[in-house]
Structures are given as structure tokens and as C-alpha cells.
């Protein structure tokens with residue numbers, strides 16, 4: 010294969026200033042014909058104390074200015090619709106367009122959250138069924154769709170654990186978390202007032218019952234575990250570990266972000282888990298990233314059901330309704346009912362795949378990851394060489410002999426037309442490169458990617474300076490990320 014057969018790298022990408030540099034004073038987005046209705050000056054209708062003394066700094070642009078601005082910026086972007094996106098732990102799979110078609114149907118898209126429930130029966134039924142599907146897929150008893158992201162699902166789950174333990178007489182003070190965990194896990198604990206105790210993963214990259222037993226005492230509220238974990242490895246001692254935690258009165262939280270590896274194959278509910286969150290934007294193909302709405306439903310065992318966030322959707326004789334009459338609920342964690350459009354997409358995906366299709370998702374995701382693992386282990390050091398689940402973690406150990414670091418390799422991948430993988434995470438692998446191909450990529454795509462990675466590995470030996478100076482092709486090269494965050498070019502300053 011030659012470079013030309015890899016993803017193309019040429020095309021017109023336009024320069025684009027900030028929107029404040031476009032436009033001109035007085036330019037307007039659109040104009041309307043003279044109205045027959047008398048004009049009101051809003052400034053005269055509003056109390057003077059509430060009016061600003063100076064006009065806000067807003068761009069003055071035409072509709073076409075705005076359209077070109079955002080379309081051009083979108084062309085600078087890299088997305089799953091542009092190319093392969095092996096960002097580990099993020100499950101950047103293709104979002105089938107049928108999900109979008111269905112979510113855009115006006116019967117869903119134009120609903121108003123204040124509509125009477127009698128006019129929302131179809132939407133309520135969809136939410137009810139999605140709750141049921143998620144509970145069934147994970148082996149749990151009940152679910153709430155409310156949380157807006159995985160991290161908020163964690164927060165809601167820990168609130169439930171706290172409320173449950175409080176009812177038993179002691180909310181306890183600590184949560185056990187393995188050292189391979191995602192950063193949101195300890196953050197959610199802190200937000201719920203729990204102290205984090207970090208558990209060391211065993212030599213095989215998974216948690217051992219001995220380590221849990223040693224740390225487990227009557228002050229531990231929960232163990233928070235990710236399965237498969239962020240090394241892409243299945244936590245094989247789950248049932249035994251759960252028993253150790255339960256025997257001392259604690260609960261088991263499962264971070265379900267990596268569910269794509271086991272969906273339809275194994276149920277965490279059967280492994281002793283009491284509560285887990287789903288990332289609909291990972292496993293169930295709702296749009297991902299970009300700050301758009303996500304969804305992180307939580308599912309629980311019977312003992313935690315009364316504590317689920319409000320409202321959940323229940324079935325009456327022949328209708329569906331929001332159930333607010335749940336005195337033990339931890340309350341709302343999100344305005345209204347959660348990000349409903351995401352529920353429509355996830356529901357559509359689940360119905361489209363069916364039970365057999367979902368099982369195949371996990372099988373192919375694991376197959377693709379192991380294909381990458383076997384093909385790339387010749388060129389890059391593998392932190393844990395055993396069979397992996399949905400992702401595998403390489404490092405820069407071999408390339409460091411040439412002064413090349415993970416960051417250089419990641420930047421060089423952009424020159425070959427790929428989004429870099431997750432880097433420097435999990436923290437327990439020095440110079441980690443975590444790759445998750447997902448099931449939606451073809452053999453051709455994987456082979457091209459493997460070819461590119463082989464080229465980069467060779468370049469590290471033959472022309473390390475090229476790799477160190479990467480990326481060469483993208484429109485913007487090395488960004489000063491700290492400066493971008495600390496000194497934004499335009500910032501709205503409210504008058505004191």
C-alpha cells in the first residue's frame with residue numbers, strides 16, 4: 010500500500026477569522042418588510058435599573074456571514090463522519106442515520122415538556138420501553154433516563170448509594186476505586202462527599218479480590234469499578250469482589266462506559282453490581298462530543314429502585330405516566346425529563362439491532378480490537394499483552410529510544426489522516442496510547458490504519474525529527490492549549 014491509498018489529505022480548507030472579525034457595524038442577520046404593528050422600544054418597557062449602560066459586544070453579521078463562518082469551522086473539524094477515530098474508552102462508532110431520521114420526526118422533535126401527559130403517550134411509552142430495555146440488557150431491575158452524561162450518572166448513582174446507606178443508619182465515608190479508573194469516578198465521589206481510596210490493579214491489569222478485601226471495612230460505602238476496565242480488560246473476579254463488598258454492607262457501582270464490549274453477551278447485574286450508568290452516546294450510537302446533549306441513564310437493583318432520580322416513567326392500566334410520587338427519590342438531576350432526543354436515537358438503535366444484532370456489536374468490537382492489538386504489537390509496546398476486550402493500550406516504550414514520545418506519535422497520526430487515540434490515559438501505563446476501533450470499522454479501514462502506524466513506527470527510527478515536529482498537514486499545528494484556555498481572544502465582560 011502507498012501513502013496515496015491511505016486517507017486523502019488534500020482539499021480546500023478556508024481560513025476563517027473569529028466571528029467578531031467578520032461583519033461590520035450595523036449589519037443585520039435578516040430584514041423584514043415594514044410591519045403594520047406599531048413598534049415598541051424595548052428599552053422603554055424595561056425598568057431603567059435593569060438596562061445595560063453600553064451595548065453588549067456582539068458580532069454584527071449577515072445570515073450568510075454566519076453560515077459561512079460555521080460551515081468553514083466545521084470543515085476544520087475531524088469527526089466520525091470524516092474518518093477513523095480510535096479514541097480509546099470513548100467508543101467513537103458510527104451513528105446510523107436512521108436514528109437521526111426518527112429523532113427529527115415532528116411528533117418527537119416538536120414536543121413541549123409542559124404538554125399535558127395525555128398528549129405525550131407515545132413519548133412516555135418510548136421512555137418506558139427504553140428504561141425496560143436498558144434494565145434487561147444490563148441484568149438490573151429498574152432504570153431512570155434522567156442523567157445527561159456518564160459523569161452525571163455516576164453522581165446520581167452515588168447519591169442513591171448515599172441515600173440508601175443513610176436509611177440503613179450510616180452513609181459511610183469512603184469509596185474504593187481502582188487506579189485504572191476514569192477521572193470522573195473520583196470526581197463524582199468528591200462531589201458526593203466521599204473520600205476516595207485508590208486500589209492498585211494486579212499484575213494482570215485487573216483488580217484482585219485480595220486487594221479489595223484488605224481495603225474493605227464498615228466505612229466503605231461502595232466499590233466503583235469499570236468493567237471491562239480502561240485497560241480494555243475484563244474484570245474476571247467481579248462476582249467474588251462484589252461478595253466481599255456486600256458482606257461488609259457496601260454496594261457495587263459499575264461504570265458502564267465500556268458496555269460496548271459486552272452488550273448482549275454478559276450482564277453486570279449477574280456479576281453482583283447494584284447500580285450502573287450507561288453512556289447512550291457511546292454504546293447506543295447517540296451523537297457524541299462537541300458539547301451537545303448526551304445521556305447517561307442509570308439502572309439499579311430492587312434495593313435502590315426507590316432512590317432513582319425523579320421522575321421515572323411508569324405504566325398504568327392502559328397508559329403511561331411520569332411518577333413523581335416517590336418520597337425516597339434523590340430528586341431531579343436534570344431539567345424536565347432528560348435529553349429526550351437521545352432516548353429516541355438509542356431506542357431506534359436498539360430496535361434496529363435487536364438482541365442478536367447487539368450481541369454481534371460486542372463480538373465485532375472485541376474482534377476488531379484484537380486484530381489491531383495483534384497487528385500493531387510488532388511496532389508498539391503493549392502494556393498488557395493478553396487478549397483484550399474492546400480496546401488495547403500501547404505505549405511509547407519502543408520509540409523512546411529515539412527520543413519520541415506518545416504525544417509526537419499522536420500528532421503524526423494526524424498527518425496520516427487519523428484522529429489520535431486517547432493518550433496518557435489510563436494513568437497506570439506510562440506514555441499510554443489507548444486505541445478502540447469499535448465494531449463499525451471495516452477490515453480495509455483497519456488495514457490502512459495499521460499500515461499508517463507501521464510507517465510511523467519506521468519514521469521514528471529513520472526520521473525522528475519529522476515525527477517530533479508533527480503535525481505537518483493539518484490547518485493548525487501545535488496549539489498552546491493553556492493559553493487558549495487562559496487568554497481567550499474575545500470575552501464578554503459584564504459591567505460590575
Ligand SMILES: *Cc1c(COP(=O)(O)O)cnc(C)c1O
Nearest residue numbers: 098158159160191193264266288
Ligand atoms: C466516557 C467515560 C466516562 C464519562 O462519561 P461522560 O458521558 O463523558 O460524562 C466515565 N468513565 C469512563 C470509563 C468513560 O470512558
